[in-house]
Amino acid sequence: MENQRMVENHLAHTIGQTENEARYDKATKKLPANKLVLAHIMKGCVEEYRSCPVHEIAEKYIEGEPEIGTVGVHADDTNRVHHSTADSTISGSNSEDATLTEGTIYYDVRFNAIAPKSDAEPEELIRLIINVEAQNKFKPGYPLTKRAIYYCSRMISAQHGSVFTKSEYGKIKKVYSIWVCTNPPEEFQNSVTQYSIKAEPIVGNAAEKVENYDLMSVVMVCLGKPGTENYTGILKFLEVLLSSSRAAEEKKKILTEDFGVPMTTTLEREVLEMCNLSQGVKEEGIEIGIRKGIKQGVEEGKFLALAELVKDGTLSVEVAAAKAKMTVDEFKKAMKGTF
Template sequence: MEQETLAAQTLEAIGTDALYDESVKRLLANKSILAVILKECVPEFKHCTTREIAEQYIEGEPQIGEVGIAPDETNRSGELIRGLNTEDAALTEGSIRYDIRFYASAPGEDGLIGLIINLEAQNRFNPGYPLLKRAIYYCSRMISAQYGTEFTKSEYGNIKKVYSIWICTNPPKDRRNTITQYSIREEQIVGEAKEEVRNYDLMSAVMICLGEETDRNYSGLLKFLEVLLSDEKTAAVKKTILQNEFNVPMTQTLETEVYQMCNLSQGAIEKGIQKGIQKGIQKGIQQGIGQGREEERIASVRNLMQNLHMTAEDAMKALNIPQEDRDRIKQALAN
């Protein structure tokens, strides 16, 4: 019983919104879901099936972000990236927390190539700064964090390409149902010098902006993610669409995560409704208090007029009623 009480208190302290966010991260970190995203957003996987990506190329278990690790407690300069916690930290750089980060290999001309991939779920497209700049910073940080883990000294040839993929669930209208990639490209200014693509194509930021069913381009990955993250579709509907249209194997774990996210989403909606009701009640109380005070002032003015034979203006002056309220009170006295 004590454990149940403690659990209930913990859930209450965390809050429905935070639990929903964590549920979304766990759902997106499922390899079957990641495979669908990688298939469309990472060119290195364009010739692979989603099953191959999920079963052969995503290495280990994707790491989901953790909260509350101070920078001076997590100096990881000596750790290997495989199995690394999702937070990069250094005393001079502060701390960065990734939603999801994982290691993957992809087929290349000379064999498998290593990739480091970060996936973020973002509700606000305009959080007060250009979201794309944050995505590019995440890419830069994932590259710089490889020093001492993937390469040392001047072994820059061992740097692995990184991707930061952002799923924006509430973008502005002109961004809805779009997928845009930002990468380093070669451009000849003088002459026709050519460099191997793998030596400069080291980072890509991908912005996935979801939309509505009625918007253009509602298909493929955009439809897949809208269905998956929708707070309107039921778990049963999601399960049917994922299985039948996108061939996502609905394992027991994935099915549980889908149902849990839907339940938390419904809880968040009900919580919002309840907050609205409480806010309405509170507003009504305040309005009632204000109305009561107004009636008291009108009654006081009337008493002075009747008992002391004062004019309405003199009575209001005696009661220190503000000038801007006097016409309204005079009108109420006349009714």
């Protein structure tokens, strides 16, 4: 009965921790939906906005004219979802992309944007579709760059029926998939890498217009630790924003003073929620670790006591092995490693 209670308690805590981790992950993914946060990401990661002030990107280019919304939520049956921009947040930013055979994919943040134009560019507005993903696991069992390229392909193919029909391929919008990796391996830390389509002449020097093939870009933003090389700009901004160890007040101070991000009611609430959930996940992890350590210590103590009884001849090795729930060979092998 006692063992059953221990198993039930462990299961309950595990379920609780899993739920906390899921809520923390969700909170992490909500923060990039703030328009000023998106503006910083766009300025640091999207070539079209590098020379624009952050406030201008937020006010003028995110979900701007001619229309506000995202392109269809289904690859097989495209439809359009419109979002409100109350309190500078992209509402409903978890756009869903699904097919009958491939299951469901949820985009963390996906939105339309207008690219700035120079005087030399044509009057027609340049429109982009941008996807931002917050990713905790850098190696989830497959290369993230391949998944990001798949997301780009989805965002292009989903434009059929909403952005263009039949053979109107000239209307296809360029897409960006930006992945913010919070726990990359050391060799990837504090790096921003773009993967895109480039022209490479093989024979001759034919020159196609860049806008006719430069239609998708993946940007991998791999965060690092404070005080390390390249810890500045967008890398510092996102590390502070998404940090699981910084207190809410510290985050708000740095974001406001170093990056000019005012604490709106929504952003302040989301920062606080993420910090609270982060602390809860840590405490759950520590508690589970302590319980595991106690249990392991008890088991090791039981084995050592049985081994001592076998060593001094009080108990046969067969009986001791049975009490330790081990085979005789396993018990003997463990004894050799102990004495």
